Amino acid sequence: MNLLDAVRSNIEQEFSWWQRDARSVFGSNTQLPLSGTIDVDVAIVGGGFTGLWTALVLKERQPQMRIAILDAYRCGDGASSRNGGNVHGYWGALPTLLPIFGTDKSIDAARLGTLAQIRLREFATAPGRDVWWVEEGYLRVATSPAQVQKIQEFIRIARDLGVDSTLTRLPQTELRNLCNSPRFLEGLLFSEGATVHPARLAYALRQAALDAGVQIFENSPVKHVRKGSPNKVETAHGAITARDVVLATYTGTMGLGPVARTTTLFSSFPVMSEADPEYLEKINYSVARGLADLRMFTHYFRRTKDGRILMGSGSGPLELGSAHNSEKLRRDPASAQRAATGLQRFFPGMRGGVVASWGYPIEVTSDRLPYFGTLADARIHYGSGYSGHGVNATVIAGECISSLILNQKDQWTTSAFCARTRMTFPIEPFRFVGGTMVRDAIVRCEDAEDAGRRQPLIAQAISNLPRVMGMRVGTR
Known part of the structure; x- marks a missing residue:
């Protein structure tokens, strides 16, 4: 069996600001590539958060x-x-x-996310680790009257479910203090939330895996994954035989049929500002x-330890089928x-400009929840659909995939993250053409809302098509 499309990766060599900063502190030494043949219990293809958490x-x-990780570059250098x-x-x-899931499964998913958050905190705050962990909640802000209505809906749902202790509504006067x-x-502060330096976290996870006895082979792109008993993972200069294989290749799993039918490719683009801690202190953005x-296509942002602002836009281009190596998913001016416009709009007093920008593809499942599974005819496991919010979800991945490997029926494998029926997307090219039309229409409508203008009628009609068609994703 050749699962080349599911494991091939083409990481651009324009590093993110995070990567450059981490390299300046920890260096860029790599583990030796795989050479020869070894036998292990579990071979993990991909040394990012998913692969590293699963190994740990x-x-x-x-x-x-016996566990071995293969990475095409250096662990953590992808998404x-x-x-x-x-x-x-x-x-x-x-x-x-x-x-989509009803009350019980939805609250169960949220509670498992809380367990993942606890595990992240314990790891990030262990002595000797400096991953810039700050746990001060997660703040959603309304920047238009339409978004204020969404806050009201959040509050109503939380009260109806009896989970309103997880959030606090902040009027503008209180929001200004944060x-x-x-x-x-207006704001909505979720008590569960933190920020981290993702590249430093990747370095820490990699070191923890090495300390635990995990074999890591870097600069070892996988050429073939051959199904069997055992499975065989081949690189240019070696091979690993393993009872279980984990495909922890993020968007690379779009090469798998079960993933491709229920997942689509988007992209996300952040920029990093010059440091201006004095301005951030002046506007009370001190933590x-x-x-x-x-x-719907959010602006996500946070300050850094040294007084910068990262501003990201989750509204990047889509791509056809499983073409996760597409250049436009990584570079789209x-x-x-x-x-960059969002940065200037929200923080008009910041001195300096943008010092770095980068882009990367993200997977979005048809119901917006990650999924972890096993191929029907093999002991080959995978994770997919993080929707650009993978720091917490990859901890869930480690628990879910580990339970699948160990054949354990527990709170992870019986949850919606592993046990659910997923809606399939339309076949290509209808998925790409329709998705692009709806994405562009929603962006135009939300830009108009932010500017206080009327939404264009044609764009409004197109943006409502997913809801009219009964779809669960792409609806406002």
């Missing part, structure tokens, strides 16, 4: 288990070191989850709390400019 969880549950570093679970996703941007009208507005 397996080692905790079965310390004698893991290119995200915004906002860390939060699924309490804020309840309005999206409830119509971040006094002239664009913020590195993560924020996002309430657009319009998306980068949208993030």
